[in-house]
Amino acid sequence: MAPIALLSVSDKSGLVPFAEALHLTYGYRLLSTGGTARVLEQASLPVIRVSDYTGAPEILSGRVKTLHPRIHGGILAKRGDASHGAELDRQKIDPIDLVVVNLYAFRETSAKPNVTWDQAIGDIDIGGSSMIRAAAKNHEYVTVLTSPDKYNRLLEVMARTGGRVPPELRRQLALEAFQHTATYDIEISRWMEQTVATEKAPRLEAVPLRQTLRYGENPHQKCSWYSYNDQGWGGATQLQGKELSANNLLDLDAALATVREFGYGCNEQNSCTRPSAVVVKHTNPCGVAIGEDVAIALAKALNTDHVSSFGGIVAVNSVVGAAAASELSSFFLECVVAPGFSPEAREILSAKANLRLLELHSTAIDSVRSDQVRSILGGLLVQDLDNQAITPSDWTVVSQRPPTSQERQDLEFAWQLVRHVRSNAVVVAGKGQSFGIGAGQMNRVSSARLALGAAGDRATGAVLASDGFFPFDDTVRLAARYGVTAVIHPGGSLRDVDSIKACDELDLAMLLTGRRHFLH
DSSP states (O other): OEEEEEEEESOOOTHHHHHHHIIHHOOOOOEEEEHHHHHHHHOOOOOEEEEHHSOOOOTTTTTTOOHHHHHHHHHHTTTTHHHHHHHHHHHHHHHEEEEEOOOHHHHHHSSTTOOHHHHHHTTTTTTHHHHHHHHHHHTTTEEEEGGGGHHHHHHHHHHHHOOOOOOOHHHHHHHHHHHHHHHHHHHHHHHHHHHHHHSSSSSOOOEEEEEESOOOSSTTTTOOEOOTTGGGGGGOEEEHHHHHHHHHHHHHHHHHHHHHHGGGSSSTSSSSOOEEEEETTTTEEEEEEEOHHHHHHHHHHHHTTTHHHHTTTEESSBBBBBHHHHHHTSSSSSEEEEEEEEEHHHHHHHSSOOEEEEOOHHHHHHHOOSEEEETTTTEEEEEEHHHHOOOGGEEESSSSSOHHHHHHHHOOOOOOOOTHHHHHHHHEEEEEEEEEEEEESSHHHHHHHHHHHHHHHGTTTTTTEEESSOSSHHHHHHHHTTTTOEEOOOOTTTHHHHHHHHHHTOEEEEEEEEEOOOOO
16 A cells, blocks of 8 residues: 655745655655635645544644544554554545645744734644644654755655655654754743733833922932822821922832831731831841831841941831830931831921931732833833742752751841842841941942941851852851851852852852842
8 A cells, every 4th residue: 555645834935845745656645624725726736634534524724634543543553553544444544655734834933023912822733732642652664854954864865765764764853843843832831921921011101290299319310200199108107308309209118118028017006026126227137127116127127337327218007116216316217117107106206307207008019010110221020029938948958068957047037138238238246236238339249348347347257148149258257257157158159069068168058049139
């Protein structure tokens, strides 16, 4: 019985001369579908249409035409297998020896401007992919071709072998076929992922103008503040003080994001189990602390870097009472934000008429969407906020010495803080208090020098956190000279082993988090 070649191609280039060679030179019967069959018929080649062969018409606007047992049985049957041969005879199925299929041009369709979801989905090839995979699986008996540039290659081999296809070529073609379908699936999945992500992306609606500010970051820059009245800073109540500036709002936002690491307005009384305070200058924390109450937290945070705290922006996560207000009144500060202020605190702070007090309830924060919008030249970047919960259980100890219980607490605190410091970021901390912060340097060890220098003697027994991996072991060795006993960073450097080796040599504990926290 003459061999069968099944041809179903979207790219018709080279099809007719290839089919002529198969039929006229090697005696193949040509089995084909739709448009491919029409092209062959126009070239006066004898063609068996798949619908005639299977006895089943093409249905669903051509979506189903080759998905039939007579097609896939013919492709997948093992030659020489008695049970397979008997099954083919019972079902009146002829073996198919050559499958020539190339797939709908999904990449080209999906790349067209304004292509719709339905149009792209319509060009996902199902029957073709199935035939290719079936033929590639059964390559011991079946040859599969997936593009016109393989036609001459096959004919040249057949010319040398009298029409036989060597098994090593069938295997190579099967590999190329699976690579072809894998690439095709990846193209579809990437398009779907991008399209779904675009559909899920926030649609930026018109936000009402809340206030025209005196100026922007500098006096020569105009600036306007747009905000919904009940969301985020639009839901804050300014209790006293001068009009807010653009820089005030940027610093307040950085301070609030940092203090929220430790909870914010955590119960109906707007108090938290971890009373915390943050002092920010130029969007970087310069003092962060946890205390038994807000007053203690404020005292520790303000005195962490007394010089930098001057003119700072403060955020606390619980109601400010009289004791906390006294701490605040002892410093020159620009702004304070809290879930609330007691009447006694309001009275104490009223003596500082220019100090901006903002009351911001957690409900106004919770109503804000969980993405971040930033402008670039001619466009916007919309990204997820870096506010995922920190999971110490996922961290890995890579040093010979594991951290002590106290070091683990300190490392967790430092890691919560470092993601709110501008990159490159390094934090030295201990006992629920920052001791030194290095921000925004062009190399990591320079940030470490700033943080360790600011910490001074307080670095002894403290821990160090880095928002990115250590590219070299210099930061670890510098930290050890200052008396740091444990470090935490994401890991992922080709030179991680050098930093780990340095920790073991110097008896430091090291944790890897597996998550980076760059902040630009």
